Amino acid sequence: MNRSVDEYIHKSLRENGAIHMTLLDPQKIGPERCAEIAVEAEKGGTSAIMVGGSTLASRNDLDEGVRRIKDAVNIPVILFPNDVGSVSRHADAIWFMSLLNSRLTYYVIDAQAMSIYTIKSYGLETLPLGYIIIGPGGTVGFIGQARGIPYDRPELAMSYALAGQTLGMRYIYLEAGSGAKAPVPPAMIKLVKSQLSVPLIVGGGIREGGDAGAAVEAGADIVVTGNMVEETDRVRESIYGIVSSIQSG
Numbered sequence: 001m002n003r004s005v006d007e008y009i010h011k012s013l014r015e016n017g018a019i020h021m022t023l024l025d026p027q028k029i030g031p032e033r034c035a036e037i038a039v040e041a042e043k044g045g046t047s048a049i050m051v052g053g054s055t056l057a058s059r060n061d062l063d064e065g066v067r068r069i070k071d072a073v074n075i076p077v078i079l080f081p082n083d084v085g086s087v088s089r090h091a092d093a094i095w096f097m098s099l100l101n102s103r104l105t106y107y108v109i110d111a112q113a114m115s116i117y118t119i120k121s122y123g124l125e126t127l128p129l130g131y132i133i134i135g136p137g138g139t140v141g142f143i144g145q146a147r148g149i150p151y152d153r154p155e156l157a158m159s160y161a162l163a164g165q166t167l168g169m170r171y172i173y174l175e176a177g178s179g180a181k182a183p184v185p186p187a188m189i190k191l192v193k194s195q196l197s198v199p200l201i202v203g204g205g206i207r208e209g210g211d212a213g214a215a216v217e218a219g220a221d222i223v224v225t226g227n228m229v230e231e232t233d234r235v236r237e238s239i240y241g242i243v244s245s246i247q248s249g
């Protein structure tokens with residue numbers, strides 16, 4: 001089994017304590033801009049580029065975006081799919097994710113069943129991920145028909161996360177949704193992490209080092225930001241600000 005990205009992530013976590021990943025959406029900002037941002041993000045210290053977006057509709061934009069990013073950086077490019085169409089042969093790996101608190105079996109297991117043959121035929125490394133929406137979840141909460149876990153019910157998030165880990169998922173992602181007004185609360189991260197042995201990913205609404213540092217202090221292993229780099233022309237500095245605040249503890 002090809003496990004090189006999984007090994008890279010675990011090695012980076014051992015060496016740095018916590019890491020940052022940058023989420024880019026080729027359909028929103030265009031493949032060329034994605035590659036430019038990816039280069040700056042790598043220089044700023046991000047550990048991987050995630051490619052996806054909850055409204056991604058064009059396979060061409062996805063393929064072109066992934067190809068350009070791959071050509072431009074040395075860090076792994078990981079697909080962050082929103083549906084069966086979000087698979088590109090040019091990536092290094094794919095978060096093989098189940099939206100654990102969706103109302104629809106489609107997002108829990110059917111989309112995965114519909115896309116696994118393509119993923120295997122492309123030889124993509126699969127990273128099994130339990131994905132949990134916190135709060136309304138913005139676009140992904142709407143599209144995924146999630147029963148978002150209220151911000152003040154950390155025990156519910158912990159139960160879903162632990163169930164995902166016990167089912168064999170190798171990563172758990174607490175998602176407040178891109179552009180969320182408030183990130184996942186540190187108290188929730190802390191309770192979830194207290195029961196997990198697999199890496200905990202946190203994203204949605206993180207815009208600065210303070211948010212990222214608080215998430216990591218509470219127990220997040222991987223912090224994801226998307227919007228932040230699309231809103232600035234100082235990508236390298238912004239990413240560096242986040243990375244230095246999570247890696248200094």
Ligand code: 1GP
Nearest residue numbers: 178179203204205226227
């Ligand atoms: C969304 O968690 C990611 O899937 C990133 O969210 O765009 O708010 O950083 P932001």
